[in-house]
Amino acid sequence: MAAGTSARESVKEMKRLKNEPLLLLVIIAIILFVGIFVIYPVVKVILFPDAGTYLELFNRPRWLTAIKNSLFMTLVSTISCTAVAFLFAYVIARLDVPCKGLFRFITLLPIVSPPFIVALSYILLFGVQGIITKGLLGLHVDIYGRLGLWIVQTVTFFPYAYSVIYGVMKGISTNLEYAAYNMGATRWQVFRDVFWPLCRPGVAGGALIAAINVLTDFGNPIMIGGDLALLPTEAYMQINGWYDMSTASVLAVALLIPAVALFLVNRFWVGRRSYVTITGKEISLNPFPVPKWVKWTLFTLTMLISLFVLLVYGTLFYGAFTRTWGYDWSFTWENLQYVFLKGEQIWNSIKYGLLASLGAALLAMILAYIVQKKQVGLNKFLDFLAILPGAIPGMFLGIGFVLAFNGGWLSLTGTGAIMVLALLFWNLPTCYSAATAGLQQIGASVEDAALNLGANSFRSFKDVIIPLLKAPFLSGFVLSFLRSVTCLSVVIFLYAPSTTVGTISVMVLVQSGQWGEAAAFTVVLITIAFTVLRLAQWILGRQGIKLEL
Amino acid sequence: MDAYIEFRNVVKKFDDFVALDHVSLQIPKGAFVTLLGPSGCGKTTLMRQLAGFSEPEEGDVLVDGKRMNGLPPFKRNTPLVFQEYALFPHMTVYENISYGLKLKKASKEEKDRKVAEMLEMFNLQGLEKRFPKQLSGGQQQRVAFARALVMGQEILLLDEPLSNLDAKLRVEVRTELRQIQQKFGITTMYVTHDQDEALSMSDIIAVMRRGRIEQIGNPWEIYFRPANRFVADFVGTVNFLEGTAHREADGSLSVDHMGMRLRVDEDTDLQGGEPVTLVVRPEGISLLGLEEPVPEGTALRGTIENYSFLGRMIRYWVRVGEEVFVIDDANVDLTGARSGDVQLRLDTRKLHVLKGGGADAAG
Numbered sequence: 001m002a003a004g005t006s007a008r009e010s011v012k013e014m015k016r017l018k019n020e021p022l023l024l025l026v027i028i029a030i031i032l033f034v035g036i037f038v039i040y041p042v043v044k045v046i047l048f049p050d051a052g053t054y055l056e057l058f059n060r061p062r063w064l065t066a067i068k069n070s071l072f073m074t075l076v077s078t079i080s081c082t083a084v085a086f087l088f089a090y091v092i093a094r095l096d097v098p099c100k101g102l103f104r105f106i107t108l109l110p111i112v113s114p115p116f117i118v119a120l121s122y123i124l125l126f127g128v129q130g131i132i133t134k135g136l137l138g139l140h141v142d143i144y145g146r147l148g149l150w151i152v153q154t155v156t157f158f159p160y161a162y163s164v165i166y167g168v169m170k171g172i173s174t175n176l177e178y179a180a181y182n183m184g185a186t187r188w189q190v191f192r193d194v195f196w197p198l199c200r201p202g203v204a205g206g207a208l209i210a211a212i213n214v215l216t217d218f219g220n221p222i223m224i225g226g227d228l229a230l231l232p233t234e235a236y237m238q239i240n241g242w243y244d245m246s247t248a249s250v251l252a253v254a255l256l257i258p259a260v261a262l263f264l265v266n267r268f269w270v271g272r273r274s275y276v277t278i279t280g281k282e283i284s285l286n287p288f289p290v291p292k293w294v295k296w297t298l299f300t301l302t303m304l305i306s307l308f309v310l311l312v313y314g315t316l317f318y319g320a321f322t323r324t325w326g327y328d329w330s331f332t333w334e335n336l337q338y339v340f341l342k343g344e345q346i347w348n349s350i351k352y353g354l355l356a357s358l359g360a361a362l363l364a365m366i367l368a369y370i371v372q373k374k375q376v377g378l379n380k381f382l383d384f385l386a387i388l389p390g391a392i393p394g395m396f397l398g399i400g401f402v403l404a405f406n407g408g409w410l411s412l413t414g415t416g417a418i419m420v421l422a423l424l425f426w427n428l429p430t431c432y433s434a435a436t437a438g439l440q441q442i443g444a445s446v447e448d449a450a451l452n453l454g455a456n457s458f459r460s461f462k463d464v465i466i467p468l469l470k471a472p473f474l475s476g477f478v479l480s481f482l483r484s485v486t487c488l489s490v491v492i493f494l495y496a497p498s499t500t501v502g503t504i505s506v507m508v509l510v511q512s513g514q515w516g517e518a519a520a521f522t523v524v525l526i527t528i529a530f531t532v533l534r535l536a537q538w539i540l541g542r543q544g545i546k547l548e549l
Numbered sequence: 550m551d552a553y554i555e556f557r558n559v560v561k562k563f564d565d566f567v568a569l570d571h572v573s574l575q576i577p578k579g580a581f582v583t584l585l586g587p588s589g590c591g592k593t594t595l596m597r598q599l600a601g602f603s604e605p606e607e608g609d610v611l612v613d614g615k616r617m618n619g620l621p622p623f624k625r626n627t628p629l630v631f632q633e634y635a636l637f638p639h640m641t642v643y644e645n646i647s648y649g650l651k652l653k654k655a656s657k658e659e660k661d662r663k664v665a666e667m668l669e670m671f672n673l674q675g676l677e678k679r680f681p682k683q684l685s686g687g688q689q690q691r692v693a694f695a696r697a698l699v700m701g702q703e704i705l706l707l708d709e710p711l712s713n714l715d716a717k718l719r720v721e722v723r724t725e726l727r728q729i730q731q732k733f734g735i736t737t738m739y740v741t742h743d744q745d746e747a748l749s750m751s752d753i754i755a756v757m758r759r760g761r762i763e764q765i766g767n768p769w770e771i772y773f774r775p776a777n778r779f780v781a782d783f784v785g786t787v788n789f790l791e792g793t794a795h796r797e798a799d800g801s802l803s804v805d806h807m808g809m810r811l812r813v814d815e816d817t818d819l820q821g822g823e824p825v826t827l828v829v830r831p832e833g834i835s836l837l838g839l840e841e842p843v844p845e846g847t848a849l850r851g852t853i854e855n856y857s858f859l860g861r862m863i864r865y866w867v868r869v870g871e872e873v874f875v876i877d878d879a880n881v882d883l884t885g886a887r888s889g890d891v892q893l894r895l896d897t898r899k900l901h902v903l904k905g906g907g908a909d910a911a912g
Contacts, residue, residue: 445635448602451622452629453649453700459623463648467639 013377027376030367034385036410037425041400042392046253048403049246057250066229067254073146073230074215074258077153081210082203084154085161087302089202093169094287097299099306106306107159107166109313112529114486114503116219117522118152120510121312123224124319124519129327131315144226152220155309157213161206168202174287181288190288208266216259216393218489219503223510231255232395232489239493245403252396263391319519335520342505346524349502352416352491353484356423357431361477363424364431365469372439373447373465390429394489397426402493414496422494423484430483431476438472439465471540478536482529552611553578553736554599554704559608561594561760568594569605570760576753579734581727583747585771586757587783592740595757596706599738601625612704628697629706633713634689636681642668642692643677649700667695670729687718694726702733708740723750744784748772756780773830774901778908781828781901788829788874791906796821803846804902807870812846814897819904826903831877833899836865837892849874849893856886867893 057063088107092100110118126133126143133143172195180190218232225233231251238248289295319325323332339346367386371379389397401422405412412418442465450460488503495504502525509518552575561569569591576582584592598605599612601622610617617625628649636645646667647660655663668674671691681689690710697705707726711719727750730737741747747754748768756763756771756779764776775781778789792806802813804827811827819825837843839850851869862879863886874893 443633443635445631445633446637448600448622449629449631449635449637449696450648451602452600452625452627453696454623454626454652455648456621456623459652464637464639 010377013375023370023374023376026366027370027378027382030363030370030382031385033363034388034425034428037421038385038389038392038397041397041404042256044403045249045256045396045400048249049253053246053250054253056247057254062229063234063251063254066231066234066251069229070215070231070255071258073149073153073228074211077150077157077214078207078211080150080154081158081161081214082165082207084158084305085165085206085210086199086203087298087305088158088162089166089169091298091302093166095290095295095298096287097295099299099303103302103306106309107162109309110156110159112482112486112533113313113526114219114506114522115156115217115488116223116503116506116510117316117526118156118312119149119220119223120506120515120518120522121316121319122148122152123510124315124325124515125311129325129515131318131325144224145228148224148226149221149228152224153214153217155312156220157210157217160213161210164206164209165199165202168205169199172198177288187288187290205266208262212259212262212266215262216255216395216489218395218492219507222507232393235395235399236492239399239402245399248399249403252393252399255393256396259393259396260391267387316519317523319515320523321520322516325515332516335516336524338517339520339524342521345500345505346502346521346528348416348419348499349485349525350528352419352423352499352501353481355420356427356484357477357480359420359424360427360431360480361435361473364428364476365435365473368432368435368439369465372436386432387429389425389427392426394426394487395492397422398490398493413494414499416499418494419491419499419501422490423487426487426490427480427483430479434472434476434479435469438469442468474536474540478533481532485525485529551577553580553613554738555609555611556595556598557609557611559595559598559605559610561591561598561603561605567760569598571608572757572760572762573608574755574762574765576736576738578736580752581730581737581739581750582753582755583739583741583751584755584757585741585744585747585783587742590757591760592742592757593708594760596629596708596738596740599625600627600629600706626700627704627706628700629708630693630697630710632709634681634693634710636689636692636696638681640680641677642673642679642681642684645681645692646695646699648696653700663699664695667699670698671695686713687722690714690722698729698735702735705730705735705737707737709742711741711746712743719746726750748784756783758783773899775828775903777903778826778828778906781903786831786875786877788831788834790827790829790872792825792827794819794821794823794825794902802902804900807849807872809849810846811895811900812844812897813900813902815900815902817902819902824905826906828901828903829895829899831864831875832879833896834874834876835880835894835896836867836876836878836887837894839890839892841892843892843894847895847897849895850890851893852890853886853888858886863887867891869893 057067088103091097092103092107122143123130125131126148130143176198177190177194180194185193216232218236221228221230221233222236231254235248235251235255238244238251320335321331321333322328323330323334364386367382370376371383371386376382392400401418402413404410405418407413412421446464446468447460450464451457455463486503488507491501492504492507495501502521506518506521506525509515509521554574554576556572556574559569559572560567572591572595574582574595584595586592594603597603598610599617601617601620601624604618612625612627637648640648643664646664647655650660650663664677668677671694673688673691673695676684676688676692681692684692690713693710711722714722723746729735739746739750748771751768753765754768754771755765756776758779764771764780766774771780771784775784775787781787781789790804790806790811792804792811795803795805795810796819797803802815802817802819803810804813804825805811806827813827837848849869851867851874853865854868854873855866857864858881861881862877863881865876865878865887867874867876876893878887
């Protein structure tokens with residue numbers, strides 16, 4: 001009966017929309033846009049292969065191996081990512097140790113970097129021409145494959161798990177632990193019975209975020225996976241090597257299923273299980289000190305991992321200024337000069353990133369505003385549309401765009417527009433969650449207060465809502481820009497010679513063994529990303545707002 | 550009574566839940582009217598109909614004889630102070646207070662002058678350039694008042710504005726608020742669930758429950774002559790004595806309760822033999838020693854079970870047969886409380902009679 005009432009209510013609300021033609025128009029436009037650029041490509045990919053091709057998935061041992069490998073790599077990398085993330089979160093949130101600034105910086109680095117950077121650096125360190133393997137130890141080892149990929153995935157994706165776990169851990173009041181100590185619990189019992197259960201939703205959420213990223217990652221496997229068959233790389237080979245869109249689509253669908261499953265679990269199960277309540281009035285005591293040996297053991301572990309990450313990035317910078325990696329270690333500007341020769345690709349990265357992020361942030365803001373503040377009877381559906389792209393692996397969206405907009409009524413192949421549109425909708429959920437979080441912080445009564453003082457709907461939107469949304473808009477925009485500039489999986493299927501972006505160049509350079517140039521390219525991309533991030537933090541910081549990533 | 554604000558048979562529904570059930574209320578110009586009731590009783594909803602944040606399904610809302618229904622909130626001129634203040638976090642104190650003036654395109658001079666007036670009235674001088682988060686709770690609250698009053702002083706709506714302040718500040722602010730309201734003759738509508746606030750500030754109190762107004766009256770009527778058990782109970786601590794009405798030969802009223810015939814001064818149309826409930830406040834009963842003489846039909850005998858010393862008075866729990874009475878004794882001895890058996894002397898003037906069990910309208 002409740003459903004019936006709400007359905008009736010929805011219809012009533014929808015009818016009321018007739019009185020607000022502008023709002024109605026905006027809603028129709030949004031549904032149309034998402035329909036064309038998200039749902040249509042997805043449906044295209046699913047329907048493209050015939051049944052026979054789908055059946056082959058179970059008959060070809062290579063595909064079965066790819067599925068098994070993908071799931072296995074996701075499992076082991078998720079476990080290690082979560083463990084490292086928990087360690088970092090605990091040390092930063094709870095321990096009184098030095099170098100916390102460094103640790104925070106370490107957790108930020110991989111987020112502003114192209115996803116394959118760790119793989120590239122790993123090759124420079126331990127590869128055939130590796131500075132450690134060849135230079136120091138004189139070894140010749142094959143690092144391509146499971147172990148290398150596992151280490152690389154862990155370093156690349158633990159920061160995503162970290163930010164979720166840290167967020168939850170920071171919200172746990174130490175008073176609860178003191179209450180347990182007060183009742184006679186030992187340190188271990190407090191950890192086991194109070195702290196850990198409260199952390200669990202964060203750990204689960206962080207693990208899922210890491211899992212989604214590892215599962216759908218394309219950059220690291222293509223560079224360091226070697227012969228290891230994985231779904232994203234196999235799909236890429238099918239298109240790049242065999243022009244077999246059918247098989248590629250089947251593999252992409254095989255990837256979509258676990259990705260959607262992880263996404264749904266995260267959203268509807270973990271998302272609702274946070275125990276953290278923020279009252280703001282509570283005064284928390286300092287964390288209860290842990291034994292010295294525990295503290296310094298954890299510190300040392302964190303420091304070792306941090307040093308490894310620094311080594312990874314340091315190597316990259318070193319590589320960017322080294323003549324021929326493995327043979328001629330002399331200093332050179334040539335690699336950087338090469339990047340400037342290819343300046344157009346960097347410029348493409350920036351241009352597409354800016355346009356896509358601007359579009360995504362604007363669209364997300366409008367969507368979030370309608371979903372949060374207007375009763376239009378379609379709120380749940382619009383919310384679903386906004387988060388939907390988050391469930392779709394980047395390369396799936398890329399293949400979808402290829403299939404959907406290659407010729408036909410809307411032909412975009414080879415244009416800059418297809419790059420911008422793909423990145424825009426790929427980033428929509430990122431901006432949407434920033435906008436939603438921002439809007440939820442604006443109490444309903446603030447807008448009422450403006451109306452009450454004589455501001456009409458437009459004025460209150462302009463004077464109150466827009467200024468208050470500046471911060472979430474900017475943070476969504478920046479995040480989206482970072483993701484766009486460092487994105488490889490979405491654009492790998494969409495670029496044409498004139499629309500090549502930096503990340504693609506890096507991949508091509510690595511594949512042809514031009515490590516110095518690849519490193520230089522990466523360094524430039526990171527520098528751009530980091531500059532934009534710091535600039536946004538500075539702008540917001542002047543208004544007393546902290547940019548949350 | 551000339552109504553300045555009037556609600557006529559207002560009905561408001563949320564899905565199947567009736568938030569306001571044919572509510573009518575008249576508020577004279579310059580009056581301080583409090584809507585008092587437990588959470589969910591509809592008091593805030595009623596106020597929101599006046600501010601225009603939602604529209605009633607039935608009934609009219611009038612201000613100064615003009616029907617407000619359908620008018621958007623920004624055209625109503627009904628400044629409201631929100632429970633959580635709803636200050637604009639991105640605007641300074643000056644910008645917050647002058648926002649309404651800015652919308653009316655007031656000149657810089659006018660804004661400066663009026664804001665200065667408000668700053669002085671609310672003791673906020675020197676804080677113009679601060680942002681809300683840089684202010685204490687009390688200061689934020691004053692800014693909220695200033696922002697509401699800067700537009701003129703006809704109507705002021707207050708939605709539990711004191712509930713976020715600590716107890717001492719709350720008492721201070723309510724006195725100041727009442728003074729300002731009386732000084733400018735602002736017609737004020739105040740929403741609260743705190744009976745002390747309601748009694749101490751209001752000209753008129755409307756007690757609400759489940760979307761209906763249970764009783765409208767001045768604080769004295771509400772306190773001493775509650776319309777039913779709910780009002781009596783909500784507006785303070787109370788003792789209920791169930792019994793039967795009795796008419797004396799001379800026409801005066803008594804109530805038979807547990808074998809005692811208690812005299813009642815109140816004048817009602819009750820017939821002898823009707824079941825009634827007597828309502829008596831803790832201070833309507835005084836404690837006497839067993840040997841002290843009392844007029845017939847005004848006292849009961851009991852045993853002190855417990856007490857609580859509150860400084861200005863002592864609250865006693867006294868058992869009389871099956872029942873326990875709550876009694877406030879303001880005549881505090883310097884060294885300790887009473888104990889043992891006592892007489893409970895009822896102040897016949899402060900006894901109030903409800904018909905039957907007292908669930909519905911009074912006799």
